[in-house]
Amino acid sequence: MTDLVPGAPRRGRERTDRELGRARAAGAIPWPLGVPAALGVLFLVVPLAALLVRAPWSALPRVLWDQAVLDALRLSLLCATAATGVSFVLGVPLAWFLARSPWRLVGILRALVTLPLVLPPVVGGVALLLALGRTGIVGEWVYRWTSFSLPFTTWGVVVAETFVAMPFLVVTVEGAFRAADQGYEEAAATLGASRLTTFARVTLPLVAPSLGAGAVLCWARALGEFGATITFAGNTPGRTQTMPLLVYLALEDDLDAAVALSLVLLLVSVVVLVALRDRWLRPVSVA
Amino acid sequence: MNLHADVLVRRGAFTLDVDITAMPGQVLGVLGPNGAGKSTLLRVLAGLDPLSAGHVRLGETMLDDPSAGIFLPAARRPVGIVFQDYRLFPHLSALDNVAFGLRAAGVDRPVARERAAALLHRLGLADLSSRRPGQLSGGQAQRVALARALATNPGLLLLDEPLSALDARTRLEVRAHLREHLRDYPGPVLVVTHDPLEAMVLTDRLVVIEEGRVVQTGSPLEVARRPATQYVARLVGLNLWSGRLGRAGRVDLEAGGAVSGVVDAAMVEGDTVLVALRPTAITLSTAQPGPASARNVWGGQVVGVELLADRVRVEVDGPPHAFVDITPAAVTELDLTPGRRVWLAAKATETDVYGVAGRRDP
Numbered sequence: 001m002t003d004l005v006p007g008a009p010r011r012g013r014e015r016t017d018r019e020l021g022r023a024r025a026a027g028a029i030p031w032p033l034g035v036p037a038a039l040g041v042l043f044l045v046v047p048l049a050a051l052l053v054r055a056p057w058s059a060l061p062r063v064l065w066d067q068a069v070l071d072a073l074r075l076s077l078l079c080a081t082a083a084t085g086v087s088f089v090l091g092v093p094l095a096w097f098l099a100r101s102p103w104r105l106v107g108i109l110r111a112l113v114t115l116p117l118v119l120p121p122v123v124g125g126v127a128l129l130l131a132l133g134r135t136g137i138v139g140e141w142v143y144r145w146t147s148f149s150l151p152f153t154t155w156g157v158v159v160a161e162t163f164v165a166m167p168f169l170v171v172t173v174e175g176a177f178r179a180a181d182q183g184y185e186e187a188a189a190t191l192g193a194s195r196l197t198t199f200a201r202v203t204l205p206l207v208a209p210s211l212g213a214g215a216v217l218c219w220a221r222a223l224g225e226f227g228a229t230i231t232f233a234g235n236t237p238g239r240t241q242t243m244p245l246l247v248y249l250a251l252e253d254d255l256d257a258a259v260a261l262s263l264v265l266l267l268v269s270v271v272v273l274v275a276l277r278d279r280w281l282r283p284v285s286v287a
Numbered sequence: 288m289n290l291h292a293d294v295l296v297r298r299g300a301f302t303l304d305v306d307i308t309a310m311p312g313q314v315l316g317v318l319g320p321n322g323a324g325k326s327t328l329l330r331v332l333a334g335l336d337p338l339s340a341g342h343v344r345l346g347e348t349m350l351d352d353p354s355a356g357i358f359l360p361a362a363r364r365p366v367g368i369v370f371q372d373y374r375l376f377p378h379l380s381a382l383d384n385v386a387f388g389l390r391a392a393g394v395d396r397p398v399a400r401e402r403a404a405a406l407l408h409r410l411g412l413a414d415l416s417s418r419r420p421g422q423l424s425g426g427q428a429q430r431v432a433l434a435r436a437l438a439t440n441p442g443l444l445l446l447d448e449p450l451s452a453l454d455a456r457t458r459l460e461v462r463a464h465l466r467e468h469l470r471d472y473p474g475p476v477l478v479v480t481h482d483p484l485e486a487m488v489l490t491d492r493l494v495v496i497e498e499g500r501v502v503q504t505g506s507p508l509e510v511a512r513r514p515a516t517q518y519v520a521r522l523v524g525l526n527l528w529s530g531r532l533g534r535a536g537r538v539d540l541e542a543g544g545a546v547s548g549v550v551d552a553a554m555v556e557g558d559t560v561l562v563a564l565r566p567t568a569i570t571l572s573t574a575q576p577g578p579a580s581a582r583n584v585w586g587g588q589v590v591g592v593e594l595l596a597d598r599v600r601v602e603v604d605g606p607p608h609a610f611v612d613i614t615p616a617a618v619t620e621l622d623l624t625p626g627r628r629v630w631l632a633a634k635a636t637e638t639d640v641y642g643v644a645g646r647r648d649p
Contacts (some may be wrong), residue, residue: 188387188391189334189335190362201390205376241298
């Protein structure tokens with residue numbers, strides 16, 4: 001001990017930061033909570049680890065440069081982005097309406113709109129067929145007038161993904177509209193701004209962080225969409241075969257390829273998580 | 288443009304029922320406790336809340352008239368408002384905040400920004416124009432909010448508790464600025480406040496509202512000198528009693544006891560009157576005083592002792608009940624603890640007896 005530690009000779013050794021932390025945390029987690037928590041972590045992490053452990057690293061370039069894979073990847077990115085675009089255009093006004101409408105039945109509407117969140121995607125696909133298929137209640141008329149039929153086309157993929165993914169955006173953005181301080185909108189009104197101007201110049205910028213989060217969430221969900229897509233749009237390579245469909249197909253004859261493709265989707269998911277980290281791990285303010 | 292507002296608003300059990308007129312260039316203060324209906328009044332004038340009945344007219348323009356089916360929403364009223372919490376748009380710079388109203392009115396962006404910049408310059412805020420509200424101090428934000436409200440040349444300016452969000456030191460500085468700018472503004476101004484000093488300094492005329500009704504109107508000086516209600520008396524730090532005028536300036540008080548004072552010439556025996564007495568004009572002793580010039584002498588018990596900035600306010604149970612201001616040293620010397628028996632004395636010349644003319648009983 002030197003003079004640099006005043007009082008050290010009298011009081012003895014000081015606790016290090018680490019010891020201070022340990023002393024504070026002592027007994028913080030009782031084992032009936034700690035053990036299940038640890039098991040929970042293992043349960044979630046081990047499968048992902050298995051994916052990495054069993055990855056055919058040497059075969060990776062061969063598998064991923066395959067034309068079918070590149071087609072599926074391109075199609076996936078394209079369709080997910082288009083679905084996010086459609087969700088944005090329709091979902092943001094819808095979220096605003098759900099958040100601000102004084103209408104009594106808006107609760108029922110909200111339940112209907114968020115139903116696809118909990119609906120099995122396959123059921124969504126069947127429902128889409130019945131509505132927009134060649135003999136569907138809407139699709140029949142469209143086909144009769146334009147001889148265009150949505151199912152089993154790339155547009156069908158976009159529609160299926162939008163159906164499943166849009167509620168994620170709506171729910172996220174509606175929460176933001178609800179939480180946004182309406183005092184700013186009142187201030188805009190007293191300055192002579194119409195409701196539309198207020199929406200565009202005040203409300204939307206205020207909830208911009210949540211718009212971003214909602215869009216990313218929606219995009220990620222669309223990218224991974226399987227059930228509704230295969231039901232409504234089928235599995236045609238280059239046209240409706242997205243990555244998740246390809247993974248499932250590959251699993252039957254080429255395990256290495258399935259694992260390699262899964263790795264790509266895992267990577268995308270990690271990127272999404274990192275992109276959203278700030279939004280999700282930070283206490284919500286206006287957004 | 289004159290503002291004339293005959294306001295009736297019902298919201299559940301609460302009713303706001305006031306009649307207000309403000310002349311161009313006049314700063315009208317609306318003073319009242321929390322929940323009195325001040326903010327509701329402001330919202331009605333701004334068009335953020337509709338009237339239940341009555342009318343709001345600015346110059347020749349009817350802004351709200353339920354019986355005629357007229358309601359101009361906030362966006363179409365020539366009314367500027369500075370909110371208590373300012374509500375500057377957090378995503379826009381000070382300049383764009385000020386330019387917002389002009390842009391909403393269809394003015395081209397460069398022109399709007401130029402005019403906003405000129406206004407900021409006039410208010411001494413030119414250096415701050417590129418800052419976001421989050422980077423402004425409370426006093427700066429207050430002035431930017433004022434600039435924003437003034438930018439569209441409104442015919443009526445409303446200020447909601449303009450200084451309440453500021454700390455004591457900033458308040459002093461902003462108050463001076465504000466008074467200057469309000470003096471320059473040509474239209475009627477309404478300042479809502481519960482701070483008596485703010486009301487005295489900023490306004491030309493006061494309307495006191497309690498429980499949704501006007502209880503007193505008058506110049507700030509009149510209101511401060513001759514308060515009509517206990518609420519105002521507390522605000523301006525006066526003892527106030529009501530009673531009936533008897534002979535020779537003697538007033539029998541409603542709550543018991545009697546005092547003598549200088550009686551307003553308009554009062555006659557038998558009138559209901561108010562009696563105001565400054566806490567500093569009362570002397571306090573622990574023994575019954577002998578013969579003295581003070582006409583008002585009464586005994587009571589200390590019920591409370593509160594330290595103010597530079598003196599101590601002692602609450603004495605009468606009758607009449609009174610607040611007495613003394614020095615901290617005197618408190619120790621006289622051992623003034625609650626329950627202590629004391630004697631109060633005040634000269635009749637310090638005791639102001641006046642009618643309830645400015646007062647409107649609810």
